[in-house]
Amino acid sequence: EVQLVESGGGLVQPGGSLRLSCAASGFTVSSIYMSWLRQAPERGLEWVSIIYTGGNTYYTDSVKGRFTISRDNSKNTIYLQMNSLRVEDTAVYYCARVAVYGDGWKPFDYWGQGTLVTVSS
Amino acid sequence: DIQMTQSPSTLSASVGDRVSITCRASQSTNNWLAWFQQKPGTAPKVLIYKASGLESGVPSRFSGSGSETEFTLTINSLQPDDFATYYCLQYSIYPWAFGQGTKVEIK
Numbered sequence: 122e123v124q125l126v127e128s129g130g131g132l133v134q135p136g137g138s139l140r141l142s143c144a145a146s147g148f149t150v151s152s153i154y155m156s157w158l159r160q161a162p163e164r165g166l167e168w169v170s171i172i173y174t175g176g177n178t179y180y181t182d183s184v185k186g187r188f189t190i191s192r193d194n195s196k197n198t199i200y201l202q203m204n205s206l207r208v209e210d211t212a213v214y215y216c217a218r219v220a221v222y223g224d225g226w227k228p229f230d231y232w233g234q235g236t237l238v239t240v241s242s
Numbered sequence: 243d244i245q246m247t248q249s250p251s252t253l254s255a256s257v258g259d260r261v262s263i264t265c266r267a268s269q270s271t272n273n274w275l276a277w278f279q280q281k282p283g284t285a286p287k288v289l290i291y292k293a294s295g296l297e298s299g300v301p302s303r304f305s306g307s308g309s310e311t312e313f314t315l316t317i318n319s320l321q322p323d324d325f326a327t328y329y330c331l332q333y334s335i336y337p338w339a340f341g342q343g344t345k346v347e348i349k
Contacts, residue, residue, distance in 0.1 A: 168337060226274070229278070233285065
């Protein structure tokens with residue numbers, strides 16, 4: 122059974138850092154594209170970042186240079202290192218899979234339960 | 243960047259109604275368009291991918307249509323379990339972008 126479990130959220134002051142983890146089971150993270158998304162309180166969904174099987178990474182503009190997505194194949198886990206955090210980064214952060222099939226992609230077929238990051242002084 | 247405009251933002255409907263939600267992209271997405279359903283306090287669930295592909299296990303009353311820049315999610319015969327918020331997502335060009343969401347409420 123596919124499962125994704127995020128951890129690492131919490132309260133941090135503006136300018137601080139946090140590392141989120143997403144532990145996967147039922148599949149290997151090295152064989153599939155993995156992504157982070159977020160949802161601010163009472164707001165819509167926002168895509169944050171993706172890591173390809175080959176290691177290429179992409180980010181939404183507002184986090185470029187501050188956030189880094191990475192993967193540890195031995196732990197079957199992906200991470201989101203968040204530096205220089207801002208109040209507007211406050212959100213529930215989700216990890217999710219991107220399935221690749223035939224000639225296309227199916228985004229976010231499995232999600233974690235989310236972890237809350239609160240940036241406040 | 244591709245901007246996604248979703249409408250309406252809120253939709254009031256009754257059980258059994260047929261409802262449609264529209265998503266417009268600021269440029270072609272080459273049909274790399276997905277639809278998600280989200281209920282309060284839970285992670286979203288994918289319903290439709292590549293504009294019209296029905297995700298496994300999703301009831302057939304959900305359907306997606308459209309191409310290039312204009313897409314529609316249709317729910318035939320709305321069921322009590324369908325009252326939720328729906329989002330479109332373009333995954334053609336980075337940064338991937340969601341629409342603002344449509345809340346489907348009980349009339």
